[in-house]
Amino acid sequence: MKSDQFCERRTFLQLAACFTLTAAALGLDATDTSALPVTEAHAEPAGTEARYPIPASDGVTIDRKTQVIIVRYQAHVYVFNLACPHENTALKWLPKDGRFQCPKHDSKYKPNGTFMDGRATRNMDRLGVRNEGNMLVVDLNTLLQSDKDPSGWAAATVAVE
Amino acid sequence: MDLSLTSVIVSWASFYANHAGVRTAVGFAHVGGLIAGGGCAIAADRATLIASRQDEGARTAHLRSFSGVHRVVTMGLVLIVVSGLLLLASDLDTLLYSKVFWTKMGLMALLLVNGGLLRRAEHRARNGTGAAWNTLRTRSLASLALWLLTTLAGVALPNFS
Numbered sequence: 069m070k071s072d073q074f075c076e077r078r079t080f081l082q083l084a085a086c087f088t089l090t091a092a093a094l095g096l097d098a099t100d101t102s103a104l105p106v107t108e109a110h111a112e113p114a115g116t117e118a119r120y121p122i123p124a125s126d127g128v129t130i131d132r133k134t135q136v137i138i139v140r141y142q143a144h145v146y147v148f149n150l151a152c153p154h155e156n157t158a159l160k161w162l163p164k165d166g167r168f169q170c171p172k173h174d175s176k177y178k179p180n181g182t183f184m185d186g187r188a189t190r191n192m193d194r195l196g197v198r199n200e201g202n203m204l205v206v207d208l209n210t211l212l213q214s215d216k217d218p219s220g221w222a223a224a225t226v227a228v229e
Numbered sequence: 230m231d232l233s234l235t236s237v238i239v240s241w242a243s244f245y246a247n248h249a250g251v252r253t254a255v256g257f258a259h260v261g262g263l264i265a266g267g268g269c270a271i272a273a274d275r276a277t278l279i280a281s282r283q284d285e286g287a288r289t290a291h292l293r294s295f296s297g298v299h300r301v302v303t304m305g306l307v308l309i310v311v312s313g314l315l316l317l318a319s320d321l322d323t324l325l326y327s328k329v330f331w332t333k334m335g336l337m338a339l340l341l342v343n344g345g346l347l348r349r350a351e352h353r354a355r356n357g358t359g360a361a362w363n364t365l366r367t368r369s370l371a372s373l374a375l376w377l378l379t380t381l382a383g384v385a386l387p388n389f390s
Binding site for chain 2: 106108130132156157158160161163164165169171172
């Protein structure tokens with residue numbers, strides 16, 4: 069009985085240590101996470117605006133502090149609210165599929181924010197943007213919803229070469 | 230075939246996002262492990278608190294019923310950790326930056342440490358150390374609180390990412 073208990077406890081601790089180390093390896097290896105095709109950005113908002121360098125190539129940049137996603141796609145730059153328009157869960161970018169997906173109810177969106185499939189009822193919300201001296205200026209107060217302001221939503225983009 | 234950790238994670242995120250059956254199975258393993266392991270642990274903690282107020286015979290009978298419970302709790306924890314790693318890999322970018330996620334991991338670590346200490350106190354109680362019952366009582370209260378707090382953090386995770 070006693071040896072059984074010790075064996076069980078040892079197994080328990082070994083399993084716990086094994087999984088903790090695996091989690092640490094998965095979660096804390098900076099080289100691996102930075103190699104993921106999503107880049108992180110941090111801009112200090114000045115008033116209601118935030119400035120970012122215009123992305124040099126197609127890709128997805130996320131600023132979790134200001135809760136925005138910057139996408140350069142097919143010669144256009146878009147800035148989106150990080151939250152899904154359905155229930156405000158942070159959207160994830162799937163590099164292999166080239167689209168966004170909400171982890172909560174699986175709403176899917178194209179890189180330009182167009183709704184594809186799922187429970188959401190509109191496209192990803194865009195923010196107002198302009199090009200100022202090769203910097204992307206984002207108006208953090210202007211949230212454009214495709215169902216309420218379709219023309220404003222469509223115009224919220226910066227053309228790039 | 231690229232088998233680096235990054236490409237495995239990217240492929241898993243895509244596979245997970247595109248297969249509702251896989252999402253259901255992984256989600257069920259996580260919640261099922263919580264119900265089976267956490268449910269048994271909470272029932273055992275409650276029984277320990279009741280036994281701690283009873284006579285020696287009731288305490289001995291309670292300790293005798295413990296070993297079966299630990300097996301179920303350990304299996305539940307293994308299910309929770311394995312499915313948790315798969316869930317983490319499916320949305321690594323979001324979760325690594327989530328304070329709620331790291332709070333949950335901290336609570337999980339405390340739960341594992343508390344489980345080890347609870348087993349040690351149980352072993353001492355079996356050997357007739359009277360003071361061990363005070364420790365068992367404290368550890369059982371901590372276990373109850375930690376299971377519930379970890380569940381709360383898990384529920385909050387998709388809403389505060």
